[in-house]
Amino acid sequence: MNPIYRHPELKDVDGMLNVEQSCFEPDEQMDRDDFVEVVNNVSAMSFVIDVDGEIAGMISCRTTDKDVLDNESYYEDLAPKATDTNLAVLGLAVLPKYQGAGLATELLKRAEAVAKTDGLTSLILDCRDRLIPFYEKYGFQLLRRSNSTFGDIKWFGMQKKLK
Numbered sequence: 001m002n003p004i005y006r007h008p009e010l011k012d013v014d015g016m017l018n019v020e021q022s023c024f025e026p027d028e029q030m031d032r033d034d035f036v037e038v039v040n041n042v043s044a045m046s047f048v049i050d051v052d053g054e055i056a057g058m059i060s061c062r063t064t065d066k067d068v069l070d071n072e073s074y075y076e077d078l079a080p081k082a083t084d085t086n087l088a089v090l091g092l093a094v095l096p097k098y099q100g101a102g103l104a105t106e107l108l109k110r111a112e113a114v115a116k117t118d119g120l121t122s123l124i125l126d127c128r129d130r131l132i133p134f135y136e137k138y139g140f141q142l143l144r145r146s147n148s149t150f151g152d153i154k155w156f157g158m159q160k161k162l163k
């Protein structure tokens with residue numbers, strides 16, 4: 001396998017949607033328009049993994065001044081603001097056939113590098129309880145329950161301080 005990590009382009013939207021639909025239940029999926037928004041607004045802080053022309057995984061990020069995400073964070077204007085202090089992971093997924101090979105860890109490293117280059121304070125995300133150990137392994141700490149009700153799931157806000 002020769003994974004190439006690069007910023008997403010409009011030509012990748014179908015592949016990103018395929019990863020999303022392969023990894024999440026219907027009520028917790030981002031849709032095509034969401035990925036177009038990611039490409040148009042936050043491509044510079046997001047990544048896809050290209051394996052021989054197939055999108056094998058992706059991380060979608062935005063900047064925010066919040067320390068824990070809420071519903072609006074996923075939909076409100078994604079364009080970065082000068083007052084934003086944190087880089088938030090809106091979505092992270094790897095196609096099942098590529099899981100367990102360290103690809104998600106590589107995506108997190110790339111997002112973290114962008115956050116550090118941009119002088120941001122923390123990397124943050126919301127996750128469901130079963131993934132808390134995965135993110136703890138990467139250095140995140142559990143902050144508190146999130147107000148997000150996306151997909152009618154209980155979300156937990158996690159943070160990795162960068163400075």
Ligand SMILES: CC(C)(COP(=O)(O)OP(=O)(O)OC[C@H]1O[C@@H](n2cnc3c(N)ncnc32)[C@H](O)[C@@H]1OP(=O)(O)O)[C@@H](O)C(=O)NCCC(=O)NCCS
Nearest residue numbers: 023092093094099100101102103104105127128131133134
């Ligand atoms: C979670 C996910 C992104 C991990 O991708 P991946 O490429 O398999 O992750 P990695 O190979 O980088 O795993 C890194 C470590 O975390 C562990 N890990 C992976 N998934 C895990 C999980 N669901 N729970 C606990 N630990 C997990 C791996 O065993 C590995 O540990 P190791 O280094 O000791 O072997 C992937 O399983 C996925 O897309 N799941 C469905 C979508 C999802 O839940 N995304 C997260 C939304 S909050």
